[in-house]
Amino acid sequence: MAQLLKVQDYISRYEKDVYHYTSQFNHLKRHNWKKVKQLFEEGLLHEPPVQEETKAQRSFLQKAKERFTRKKETCEVEEAFSSDSVENQELLRFTTLPQTAEDLKILFLENVFDLQMKWATSTLFEFSQADRKYYHDEALRYFIQRFPDTCLVMYKPVFMINKAPVEGDIIIVTPTETLCICLIETYKSAVFQYSKENFWTELRGRDQKKILNPLIGLNRTEQIVRSIYRTHDIEHNVKKILLSRNGYIDYAAEPYQVEFVDARKYEEWFYELRKSKAPLKFKQMKAAQVLLEHSQSIYFDREFEAGE
Numbered sequence: 001m002a003q004l005l006k007v008q009d010y011i012s013r014y015e016k017d018v019y020h021y022t023s024q025f026n027h028l029k030r031h032n033w034k035k036v037k038q039l040f041e042e043g044l045l046h047e048p049p050v051q052e053e054t055k056a057q058r059s060f061l062q063k064a065k066e067r068f069t070r071k072k073e074t075c076e077v078e079e080a081f082s083s084d085s086v087e088n089q090e091l092l093r094f095t096t097l098p099q100t101a102e103d104l105k106i107l108f109l110e111n112v113f114d115l116q117m118k119w120a121t122s123t124l125f126e127f128s129q130a131d132r133k134y135y136h137d138e139a140l141r142y143f144i145q146r147f148p149d150t151c152l153v154m155y156k157p158v159f160m161i162n163k164a165p166v167e168g169d170i171i172i173v174t175p176t177e178t179l180c181i182c183l184i185e186t187y188k189s190a191v192f193q194y195s196k197e198n199f200w201t202e203l204r205g206r207d208q209k210k211i212l213n214p215l216i217g218l219n220r221t222e223q224i225v226r227s228i229y230r231t232h233d234i235e236h237n238v239k240k241i242l243l244s245r246n247g248y249i250d251y252a253a254e255p256y257q258v259e260f261v262d263a264r265k266y267e268e269w270f271y272e273l274r275k276s277k278a279p280l281k282f283k284q285m286k287a288a289q290v291l292l293e294h295s296q297s298i299y300f301d302r303e304f305e306a307g308e
Contacts, residue, residue, distance in 0.1 A: 001029065001109065001112060001144060001145055001147070001148075001149055002143060002144050002145075002146075002147035002148065002149065002151035002152070002153050002172070003022060003025055003116070003144075003149070003151070003152050003153065004116040004117070004119070004120045004140075004144050004153050004155065005018070005120065005152050005153060005154050005173075005288060005292060006120060006153075006154040006155065006157045006292060006295055007117075007120045007121060007130065007134055007140070007155045007156070007157075008134075008155070008156055008157065008158055008167075009128075009157075009158040009165070009295070009296045009297055009298045010120060010121040010122075010128035010130050010297065010298070010299070011121065011122060011123055011126045011127065011128045011297040011298075011299035012119065012120050012121070012123075012292070012297070013119045013120075013122070013123050014119070014120075014288070014292060015123075015292045015293075015295075015297065016123060018152075018285050018288050018289045018292060019285055019289075021119065022152070022280060022285060025116075025119075026149060028087050028088070028091065028115075029091075029112055029149075031088075032088055032091040032092060032108075033108060035092065036091070036092055036104065036108055037104070039092075040098065040101070040104050045094075045097060045098070045104075087115060090111060090114070090115055090118075091108070091111045091112065091115060092111075093111070094107050094111070109145060113141065113144060113145065114135070116144060117130070117134065117135060122299075124302070125301060125302055126299040126300065126301055126302060127299060127300060127302060128297070128298060128299045128300070129300070134155075139170075139183055139185075140155050143155065143170060143172065146270075146274075147172070147273065147274070148273075148274060148276060150174065150175050150276070150278060150279060150280050150284075151172050151173070151174055152172065152173040152174075152284070152285075152288045153170070153171070153172050154168070154170070154171040154172075154173075154288075154291060154292075154295070155170055156168060156169065156170060157171065157291070157295045158295060158296040159224050159228075159294055159295055159296065160294060160295070160296050161224060165296050166220070166224065168180075168217075168220070168221040168224060168225075169181060169182045169183075169217055169218055169221040170182070170183065171221065171225065171291065173236070173284055173287050173288045173291070174273075174276070174278075174284065175276070175278035175279065175280060175281045175284050176237065176276075176278060176284075177236065177237040177238070177239055178225055178229075178236050178237065178238045178239070178287060179239055179241055180218060180221045180222045180225060180238065180239070180240050180241065181218075181241045181242075181243050182214045182215075182217060182218040182221075182240075182241070182242050182243065183243050183244070183245075184211075184214050184242065184243070184244050184247065184249075185244055185245060185246060185247060186202065186204070186247070187204050187247075188246045188247070189246065189247065189248070189263075190202055190203065190204050190244075190246075190247040190248070191203040191247065191248045191249075191250050192211070192214075192244065192247060192248070192249050192250065193250045193251075194249060194250060194251035194252075194255075194260075195213065196255075197213065198212065198213050198216070199211065199212060199213060200212075200213055200214070214242060215242065215255065215258065218240050218242060218258070219240070222238055222240050225238050225291065226238055228290055228291060228294050229287065229290070231290075232286075232290045234283070234286060234287050234290060235283070236283060236284070236287040239259065240257060240258040240259065241258075241259050241261055242258060242259070242260050242261065243261045243262075243266075244261070244262045244263065244266075245263065245266050246263055247262060247263060248262045248263055248264065249262045
């Protein structure tokens with residue numbers, strides 16, 4: 001399950017410390033999956049586990065809130081407010097109790113996805129008004145739930161280029177390369193006719209229509225990523241992918257430095273990507289960090305209530 005670093009222009013916890021949160025995510029997922037499997041196998045998964053907060057814990061949190069202000073936010077402060085216990089409860093809480101091991105896996109992954117959306121749209125001190133459509137976005141779920149843990153995903157991030165916001169395509173930072181992906185899908189078996197012009201032709205049976213050339217946005221995303229990497233002396237290979245999982249791209253020859261992956265090549269491409277066993281790497285997280293630094297975030301400050 002890939003890690004969701006960024007969605008559009010929403011504030012993300014990974015912006016605060018990408019090194020810390022990539023490690024914490026993997027720890028939380030492994031630890032809680034092991035725990036929930038044990039509870040299920042022992043027949044103890046009857047009610048959502050609730051961890052009671054002791055008076056000492058409440059006192060500690062209250063003192064922390066009095067001591068620190070939002071303007072002095074650090075990773076250590078976030079940990080004081082939002083320890084793993086909160087995430088543990090969220091990952092182990094099910095609105096529907098699983099009946100089978102497969103049910104358990106599906107429901108647990110749903111909880112993990114919800115946690116990732118929380119991390120990708122808020123910090124302890126700030127939050128963004130995220131559109132609920134992203135919780136049901138099939139493409140977003142695909143890139144998060146089907147890709148390996150070591151893939152760091154930025155879903156259509158907004159970059160600040162010359163003081164102007166520019167929306168990018170999907171970016172996946174893997175241990176060995178950065179993938180800029182444009183997903184073109186409408187109807188199953190649709191055919192997209194390649195052209196060097198500003199518009200392509202999409203064929204659906206006997207029907208056809210003009211669509212904006214998807215390579216325009218894909219090339220722009222690649223140029224932004226390469227420019228940011230050059231600015232920070234990041235050496236990480238950048239690759240462009242035009243992806244259509246259930247459609248076909250009609251072309252005589254692929255244009256320079258872009259890979260077309262349609263229904264004919266998709267399974268092989270996906271298998272090669274998933275079989276990679278490379279661990280998270282420092283240069284990979286450094287690449288993700290500089291991309292996050294150049295992305296736009298629109299958010300609001302949280303207001304803490306007394307005794308919260």
